[in-house]
Amino acid sequence: MDTLFNSELKVINMGLAGFAETLKERGTPVMHVRWQPPAMGNEDLLRLLDKLK
Amino acid sequence: MSKIDQANQEAVKRMMLSRPVWVDIGRARDVIPGMKDNLFLHAGPPITWDRMSGPLKGAIIGGLIYEGKAKDAAEAEKVAASGTFEFAPCHHYNAVGPMAGVITPSQMVFIIEDKEWGGYTYSNMNEGYGKVLRYGAYDDEVLNRLHWLDEVYAPVIREAVHLVKGIDMKSIIAQALHMGDDAHNRNRATTSLLIRAIAPFIVETEWGKKTDYAAPRLDLSNVSEYFKGKKASAAAEVLAFMHSNDLTSLNAIMAACKSMALAGHGVEHSTVVTTMARNGTDFGIRVSSTGDKWFTAPANVPAGLYFSGFSAADANPDIGDSVITETVGIGGFAMAAAPAIVNFIGGSPADAFDATNEMYEITVAENNNFNIPAMDFKGTPTGIDVRKVVEKGIVPRINTGIAHKEPGIGQVGAGIVKPPMEIFIAALQELAK
Numbered sequence: 001m002d003t004l005f006n007s008e009l010k011v012i013n014m015g016l017a018g019f020a021e022t023l024k025e026r027g028t029p030v031m032h033v034r035w036q037p038p039a040m041g042n043e044d045l046l047r048l049l050d051k052l053k
Numbered sequence: 054m055s056k057i058d059q060a061n062q063e064a065v066k067r068m069m070l071s072r073p074v075w076v077d078i079g080r081a082r083d084v085i086p087g088m089k090d091n092l093f094l095h096a097g098p099p100i101t102w103d104r105m106s107g108p109l110k111g112a113i114i115g116g117l118i119y120e121g122k123a124k125d126a127a128e129a130e131k132v133a134a135s136g137t138f139e140f141a142p143c144h145h146y147n148a149v150g151p152m153a154g155v156i157t158p159s160q161m162v163f164i165i166e167d168k169e170w171g172g173y174t175y176s177n178m179n180e181g182y183g184k185v186l187r188y189g190a191y192d193d194e195v196l197n198r199l200h201w202l203d204e205v206y207a208p209v210i211r212e213a214v215h216l217v218k219g220i221d222m223k224s225i226i227a228q229a230l231h232m233g234d235d236a237h238n239r240n241r242a243t244t245s246l247l248i249r250a251i252a253p254f255i256v257e258t259e260w261g262k263k264t265d266y267a268a269p270r271l272d273l274s275n276v277s278e279y280f281k282g283k284k285a286s287a288a289a290e291v292l293a294f295m296h297s298n299d300l301t302s303l304n305a306i307m308a309a310c311k312s313m314a315l316a317g318h319g320v321e322h323s324t325v326v327t328t329m330a331r332n333g334t335d336f337g338i339r340v341s342s343t344g345d346k347w348f349t350a351p352a353n354v355p356a357g358l359y360f361s362g363f364s365a366a367d368a369n370p371d372i373g374d375s376v377i378t379e380t381v382g383i384g385g386f387a388m389a390a391a392p393a394i395v396n397f398i399g400g401s402p403a404d405a406f407d408a409t410n411e412m413y414e415i416t417v418a419e420n421n422n423f424n425i426p427a428m429d430f431k432g433t434p435t436g437i438d439v440r441k442v443v444e445k446g447i448v449p450r451i452n453t454g455i456a457h458k459e460p461g462i463g464q465v466g467a468g469i470v471k472p473p474m475e476i477f478i479a480a481l482q483e484l485a486k
Contacts, residue, residue, distance in 0.1 A: 036198060036445075036446050037446055038445075039443055039446070040384065040443075040445050040446045040474075045443055045478065048442055048443075048481050048485040049443065049444055049481070049483060051485045052324065052440055052481070052484055052485055053055055053057070
């Protein structure tokens with residue numbers, strides 16, 4: 001862990017963009033990947049989607 | 054491939070094969086099947102007078118005065134609320150109208166024929182920017198322009214389109230995407246191409262050669278000193294107006310897009326969206342395999358840039374049928390073809406590319422008619438799949454004008470808006486039954 005934080009960080013951030021923005025503001029190289037749980041995490045909708053495959 | 058995936062490919066294939074050609078102009082009551090003297094068409098899903106937004110009410114008021122059914126706004130409001138008039142979505146009559154989308158029986162409409170699948174679609178004349186009926190304005194300037202459009206402009210371009218024997222709208226859209234248009238909010242190229250196609254025939258029309266006529270005149274003095282105190286020919290008035298209004302082509306393009314969307318409607322098992330429309334109160338969609346059923350929810354307020362003196366506090370929720378463009382893969386879906394549009398609706402050119410890229414996530418095909426040079430001629434994202442919208446949590450991206458929330462004022466800006474996710478969830482629930 002110490003080695004990780006003592007070397008230059010290059011970050012891939014998935015999901016909430018706020019984490020990437022904070023790192024970017026501090027000058028850390030960061031690549032943001034837009035991601036959210038399928039069907040916004042709603043299990044009822046996931047069941048409907050399964051039915052419509 | 055599942056039966057749903059096959060059905061979606063079929064729906065989009067039909068959309069892309071549609072060949073909409075502008076063939077004629079006619080009076081709404083004479084040419085739109087089912088149109089009648091006490092019927093006004095409007096944008097978006099069905100709505101009653103009491104729930105209508107300010108700009109839609111304003112356009113209905115203006116329409117009633119224009120039709121001679123009321124002498125002023127107060128009387129028009131009484132007539133509208135009396136129940137003697139019927140209001141119905143343009144979409145129920147294979148028509149589309151930008152913003153309020155009000156089409157009255159006496160108005161002249163574009164007639165677009167689908168040369169591949171047959172059938173006709175319709176839209177009214179575009180009035181230009183700012184204080185216009187479609188944004189809910191109805192003063193004398195607005196009404197005089199409507200009279201000029203119906204009594205001079207429409208007859209001249211009608212005669213011209215007869216001479217040219219039809220104009221292929223799909224070809225104009227495809228070329229315009231290579232010239233910086235999205236063909237929804239930016240129509241500088243589509244309008245230029247339309248003028249190029251029809252101008253020689255406009256000057257050949259009998260109507261266009263007239264300089265003395267009783268119909269209302271268009272004041273061209275702000276176009277050029279040359280026209281000051283001069284009775285220009287009708288052709289000069291028409292061409293000057295077309296040149297002054299980048300949205301001249303929009304209504305014909307929308308009717309062409311309606312033609313494509315109709316072609317994809319009615320495919321069994323398909324989950325592709327074939328109508329998106331807003332009336333200023335509700336946003337509604339219809340889906341290829343669920344017939345005429347609308348799925349609706351309250352419309353959102355667009356985010357964008359405002360004209361001087363106006364702000365977001367003045368904005369009405371999303372309104373208009375022009376989202377038929379995004380429904381068939383142009384407009385906000387083709388933003389990457391139109392980076393200059395960000396001057397008008399906000400954001401950066403990189404945002405325009407992001408917008409188009411994101412729409413591939415929720416569509417079923419790359420368009421084989423419309424493509425984007427800067428994306429290596431990739432086809433535009435086409436055919437919104439209700440399942441993908443819900444699964445990815447991404448709603449369609451729409452470019453739009455912004456109307457003032459009060460009747461009688463008009464356009465106050467332009468921007469970007471997203472439809473409510475609830476309508477796609479409601480459609481998904483219906484499809485899963």
